[in-house]
Amino acid sequence: MPGEDALIAMLPEHFLLIGIVLLIVLEVLNLRVRAALWVAVVAVSAAAGAALSFGQLGYAPPAPFLGLFSVTPAIFMAKGALLALAVPVLLMSRSEFKDGEFSILLLSSLYGMCLLPSSDSFLVMFIGLELLSVPVYALVLLAFRRPQSAEAAFKYLVLSGAASATFLMGVSLLYGATGSMNVETFAQVLSAGDAMSRAATVLIVVALFLKAAIVPFHAWAPDAYEGASVPVTAYMATLIKGAVLLAAVRVFGVANVSGPVADLLLVLPLVSIVWGNLAAIRQNSFRRMIAYSSIAHAGYLFYAFLGAGGSRQSAVVFYVVAYSVVNLLAFAVVPEHARDDERDNLQHFRGLYRRDPLAAGLIGIAMLSLAGLPPFPGFVAKFLVFRNVFAAGHTTYAVLGLIGSYIGIYFYLRVLVLMFMSADDAVSAGRPASRLSRMAGVLCIGATVLLSIMPGWVIARF
Amino acid sequence: MDRVQFLLGLSIALFSLGLLGLIIRRNALVMLMCMELMLNGVNLSLVTFSQRHADAGGAVLVFLVFIVATAEIALAIPIVLLLVKHTRSMDIGRYTDLKG
């Protein structure tokens, strides 16, 4: 009977919702905020657990909400994986955010994220996108430790709003062309000739690029990342990007890219790979550097769309997971600092190994993995993506992309050089990250090891 | 050209004008209003199509847009207020601390 299906199909979302409600109650009665974090953690892990176990069991309810919302095991897996990634974010938030709003906002954002991959209708997807980003505007300046936060939030809000508008424009044109809000229509009109649907597809893709920060729609990312507090940056750099990519996967379905958008998907990601990797070279703020690196990685992620449609979702999800895990790993152990804008000044990484070997080691691993060097998961992910690109026959672009990724190695190495090889001039040496964040780091390193040892097993799950 | 095309053209014009506003206007509030304008443009086309296809979906989306727009404004205004508090100006052109 549909009721149950509905209940179970949205179980992860329900868990999140319950969490939100509980947290709000806690807030209103302002009980001990310490509990808040744990409630959130429990809710999120429950959601993740549910999703993963459903995915594992291969549970697929017969379309509970006709034409609006549906789930498949693969989608469950994807949701579960991303939700699981949210746990470290929560853990590392403690040091920055003392009260429960953070958790509430994060959970609602996650709720939006969960909608994306299983939305059948652009209606749901639109809500999902908004639900994903609106709380983040608030999150960006929530820990208001520096005036720039507001600036960052505003820039993010405006450009993201523009993105939504663009998305809507595309949707409406599509709607006009086909008369249906169904997501599938996008894939159908991909290769259609008529001007309106072509414009529609292009606009939708552009909107996704905007949200995922692909050159030239990337400009907001560095500023927003730098302005936000570390956990939020981590969240934006990893989960938001991942969610957007999931939305993109959902939009493209299993259709092979063709028609007008094919060029976009070939050229712009390549441009952002090169651009991001080059621009990162000169950064002195860790967050800003990561922002540029994330721009480059967005490029790799969209490369995954060049491959055959069938392999797309698993490739994207695996890449997102591999990429996010190490990113979170790095952010989790960045040492605390009195001034937020000083916290991630790369100059303070000098000789970090002497002060805080664990942090240095983990950040080092993260950097190498982001650089896509074996034996770290970043490599397998990169390999997976480029393998698909090669398989699709885009040899030239694959090679160019690889060379672009080579450029990136330099600035990741730079971090290692600073941490391990530079003298420890203990000026403004921050104190090591809080215990909870380190716990998050340990979780991530566990995941990293898993991903490096048995990537095949993991990929098979997605 | 028939009415649909006219309305469509109008909506696109509004959309573009809104975007242009984002590019050229410096006042934060005006920029927000320009965003609203963009959304209005979208709405127009949505309504048109929805009515043309006699399908409620578009209308529902419009409905959503209303809500979202409201929410965004409700969120944006306090942010603007914060900004103004720090530098007594609404000029977005001056907010360039984050760059490079």
Added chain:
Amino acid sequence: MIAIPHALAAIVLLPLVGFLLNGVFATALGGRRFNNRLASIIGCGFPLAAFALTVNALLTLQAGNFTPLIEPLYRWVTIGDSSFDVAFYFDRLSAIMTLVVTGVGSVIHLYSTGYMHDDKSYGRFFAYLNLFLFFMLLLVLGRSMLVLFVGWEGVGLASYLLIGFWFDDLANARAGKKAFITNRIGDAGFLLGMFLLYRACGTLDMDTINAAFMGSAGGVPMVSASLVGLLLFVGATGKSAQIPLFVWLPDAMAGPTPVSALIHAATMVTAGVYLVVRMSGVYMQAPEASQVMAIVGVATAFFAATIALVQTDIKKVLAYSTVSQLGFMFLALGVGAYGVAIFHVVTHAFFKACLFLGAGSVIHALGGEQDIRKMGGLRTRIPITFWTFVVATAAIAGIPGLAGFFSKDEILWYAFASSRGGSPWLWGVAALTALMTAFYMFRLLWLTFLGPSRMEPEVETHVHESPFSMTGVLLLLAVLSAVGGYFSIPHFLESQVPLPSIVVEREHYERTLLIVSVVMAFAGLALAAVMFGGPATRPERIRQAVLPLHRLLSAKYHVDELYDRLLARPLVWVSEHVLLRGGDRVVLDGLLHGVASLATRAAGLFGRLQTGSLHLYSLFVMAGIVGALVWSWRHG
């Protein structure tokens, strides 16, 4: 004669054992006196044992009426169907060489016990000498060219170490290095020749190769014998100090005198000759190579002799005379008189060793003085040395009845009459050289022993005859260089390396030539007597008369400077400026750094684009959208 398993291997390995023992004792144990005695026992014992074994082996050979003894030791490598064995080969030729090496070697070891008596690294010296013997024996006993080459390079190493024995003076070490490098140049040729032979014959066993080239074993290899011959000859020029690679030998005199006697006169330098004789099978098929060899040989002989005329360092004179004598040997080889060449090798080993050791004894007596202008009148002071020296000088000068006379005379004769490229020209030059030889040798004798004393007084006070360990050896060698000629080696070897036939219409010149060469010898003697026997001013006047020539000669034709300018300096200059500065630093690294700076510039540009102005960002978005639309529109 006793049958000993692995006799040949034993001959080779005994000195090695000596080297190892002495090496250990010399470096590890520091006990001075005890150490020295032990060192001398080890150092001389093993060579003597080797000598005994050699004699024994010779008897065995004789018993088996001279069928070569082949004694495989072990297999070095097998690759596919070709394999390289370490085996020893003992026939008449190697028998003679081994006897010379072990015999002369042993006596020189004995001599050294006296000569090096109070050197602070006595043990090391004997270790090196034994090492040399080991490699030299490897060289002459090896069956495969590979083994020969091992010895070949090994003796080079030993000579390098011994020349630079007193390495505190950088000059000595330099001389050693020069010797090694020069030999290496030769070795490169040797290697090429060896590769060629391997390619052609599929093996490096020299007896097989010879057989193949003599056509007795199926078809003659598909490779020009002359090419092989020349390449091997390049190796020989290096080892045997022929033009153009002779420059190292005079410098090699920096080593202790026994070394000069053993390595740079008696044995090592004749390795080239041995090689050619050993490969005579190839050379008989290579008239061109032989021609070249003869000319180079005679030229070397001549030039070296001219230089020797004016040298003032007693050892330098002998060194150049060695070069000159080696030239004679190659002349013999060039005209196909292989046996004769070996004959001369042997006699030369005797008298040149005697001369060097005598010189050593003189130096010993004079406490290190080597300049013959500061000698004279030693005849009475060190009589034994004097008389032995006289005998040896007479021998080398070719005074009839002595060893040198026979060998040199045969060389001259074949140079004149051999059907394998003998010619009056060769003979003429050679004869002239013989004259010069006689002259400079007697000049040396005169200036050193006869005439008034020109010694520094404080040197003069303690001039003394050398101990018996040295004089005894001198006497022995003197005897040998006197009688060594009566055992006609060419005929002993004839069954193995036949002598070339004589051009018929020249046969009847034999008598005349004989007389001429005798006259030459005495003429040289007379000339020297006239020049140095008379008033001391006479030599000076003559020198003035031919000043430019004299200068040229005493400058050794500026050959060293020439090589330095033409080869050494350009090489270093090119490496330094073109390859290192230009190539590596400017071009390659420059390129690298260029790319790097390009990247950073691009980074800077992107950074500047990120102005932080929201308007600009919106513009990007706008432009992006438009661009995308236009593109897609164009595309569709």
Added chain:
Amino acid sequence: MGLLALGSAALMLFLRQPMRVALALITTMMALGGIYGLLGVHFIAAFQVLIYVGAVMVFIVYVIMLLDVKEAEGSPRFSSWRVPGVVVVTLLVAVFGVSIWNSGSGALPGGTSAPFSLTQFSAEFLSRYWLVFELTSVFLVAAIVAALAVIKVSRRVDG
């Protein structure tokens, strides 16, 4: 009506005073509302007027009044990017225009359709789209929390 909307929208970009801009926007919205009315989707028109003019714009106007600080003095009205901006936008409009023209009326059979009434719509909404309805509520909650959080922050910054 449409021209009115367009005109006032264009006006928005050139008026200096935020207040006037707001008024211009309101005009546009009213005009749009009118258009919706003409199209026969009355409830949308009603929402347009109610939510936009009634809520959003009122809010904005209020804020403008609240901090109508001396914005008047000659701070530049336009950013330094107006020229390229205008150029690009005209291009955009051009492209769109062409594509629409190409799409032609064939794609959109102009003509009759049942202008659906409020009852119809709400029935649709609550039957087929009730999930959307739910989600909207979630969204609103989130939005409220977010807004509150931001306000809290600004309060924290004050004191």
Added chain:
Amino acid sequence: MGESLVLNLLLWLPVVGTVLLLAMRGNASRARVITLGVMLLQLIMAAWLYARFDSSATGLQFATYLPWIPQWGVSYLIGMDGFNILLVALTAFLGPLVVLGAHRSIDKDVTLFHAMVLLLQFAMMGAFVAQDLFLFYLFWEAMLIPMFLIIGIWGGSRRIYATVKFFLYTAFGSILMLAALIYLVQSLAQTGGITSFAFADLYRARLPLPAQTILLGAFALSFAIKVPMVPLHTWLPDAHVEAPTAGSVILAGVLLKMGTYGFMKLGFPLFPDAARVFTPALMTLAVISIVHGACLALVQTDIKKIIAYSSISHLGYVMLGLLSLELVGIQGAIIQMVSHGLVAAGLFLLVGMIYERCHTRELSAYGGLARLLPVFSVFFMVFTLASVGLPTTSGFTGEFLALLGAFTAAWPLHVAGQSYPLILASVAVLGVILGALYMLRFALTFLFGAVNAPHQPLHDLSLRERGILGALVIAIFALGLFPEGAMAKTENAARAYRGLVTTSRLPQPPVPQEINRGDPVP
């Protein structure tokens, strides 16, 4: 199967060691002991495997096969064959020496250092025993990271420049190799119908000539950088000069062999037809490397740089031998690899020992050490002569056979009227002169002449140091005098290599269509 188990142990032991080290942090001496223990254990295992290795058998021995990423056909496939056995032995042999050699020179971050050395050991072993391209690439890249840290943390004054240069240089090659290998596997899947990274399968891939050429180009680039061949060598001197002794030893001893090993195991056998196209060019480069390296070694004033450039020169012989495709040459090349590993390691250790005492690498600062440090000088002389390639040392075995191979391969071509290879071979032979030239110059100023060295009085080699060098010397002479045993083990591999490279693997007509590099975009 026991052996394969041991092989796995041999491979993973260092990782265990690393974990141990990190588990019990601090306490330098304990770290040293653990590391040494691990290395020795590894050496024992390697020796045992070496003994058990059946030289008459062809193909893999002691193999382990586990599917790893089945959907890509990636498997954990390791094993020993004639190609890698000597190199594995060499790596295992140098391991303990490196640790002992670093005993006094490394004093800061000892634990981290030893952890890195162990990881490096692991990666190198892995790269040698891997029989699956993906696995190989994994190890190949993994090698960079510990080396990067070793040079960068414990290196000299310009260490950061050097190490970054080293990393980026090498990484560039590997990126292209990555592209190439993905493409290779793809096309194998499309033509051969099997998705597998196992070498054995890849050896069956049939590719049209253009594809082969491009792919081999990519592979060759990355291998040639590692070797390094002129003109891709400029990272080496910097890396060597700045690296700590242990780093230099590993770098010269094993890491450089990766490049030649790659050529031998992958580059040429995978793309035989392209290999034939490349041969003249590579041969020329090899000879240029020989001469160029020697000439530069001749004019260096930094003792480490002399050895660094000599490495370039020596590995040129290896390439020459490999390219000769004559059994003799191939065998010679293999031996030369090992020999260079031993000799260069010894020389770097010696330089390190003198550097510990005098703290300068300026050649001009030294002189007459033979008086000062007799034992040191004896060892130095031995290694110098081995490097010069004097008979009875391993250097001779390698050089001689490699050159013989090159020459015997070139001669018939010359007879056929194509003398270029012969000229190259002859020039290479002349290289032995240059070799003697620079090494003896080094020895001359270093050991002989008037006594001159900073920080006197110097104490001669300690027992530990004598032990290290003694072991190397024994190995050198063993390989010089009795190479038979070792070469018997590699003989079949050499045959296999020749067989693979000499048999063309162009696709049979009609040419399959999958060679569209490039993209549907007009």
